[in-house]
Amino acid sequence: MKRVLTLAGALALVAGVTAADPAHAADGETVFKKCSSCHNLSADKDHGKKLGPNLWGVVGSKPASKADYSYSDSYEKLAAKGETWTKENLMGYVENPKKFLSEKLGEKKVKSKMTFFLKDEEERSAVIDFLATKK
Numbered sequence: 001m002k003r004v005l006t007l008a009g010a011l012a013l014v015a016g017v018t019a020a021d022p023a024h025a026a027d028g029e030t031v032f033k034k035c036s037s038c039h040n041l042s043a044d045k046d047h048g049k050k051l052g053p054n055l056w057g058v059v060g061s062k063p064a065s066k067a068d069y070s071y072s073d074s075y076e077k078l079a080a081k082g083e084t085w086t087k088e089n090l091m092g093y094v095e096n097p098k099k100f101l102s103e104k105l106g107e108k109k110v111k112s113k114m115t116f117f118l119k120d121e122e123e124r125s126a127v128i129d130f131l132a133t134k135k
C-alpha cells in the first residue's frame with residue numbers, strides 16, 4: 001500500500017497537481033488533527049493559548065511573523081535571512097524542525113519548541129496543501 005501511495009504521489013507531482021487539489025487538502029485536514037493539540041487554525045489572529053503559533057496563513061508567510069507568539073532566536077534569524085514558509089521549506093521543517101533550522105542557519109545549536117516530527121512524506125504534503133487553503 002505504501003508503494004502505491006508513493007507512486008501516486010510521484011505521479012501527482014509529474015501531472016502538476018497543485019496545493020489547490022481538494023482531495024489532497026481534505027486528506028491534510030485529517031492529518032492536521034495530529035497538529036491541533038499544539039496549533040490553532042483560525043482566521044482570528046490569537047494563537048489560542050496553544051503551545052505553538054496559529055497556523056492560519058502560514059504557507060507563504062515569513063517565519064516568526066505572528067505578533068502574538070513568542071518565537072525563539074532561531075526563527076527570528078530565519079526570518080532575517082529572508083526565508084519564507086514555502087511548501088518546500090515546510091516539507092523539510094515538519095519532517096525535522098531542528099535539523100531544518102540547523103541546515104538553513106548553518107548553526108549546530110538551534111532552538112525550537114516543536115518536538116513533533118511528521119516523517120511520512122505524503123502526510124506532510126497533504127497537511128501543507130490543507131494549510132495552503134487557510135488564508
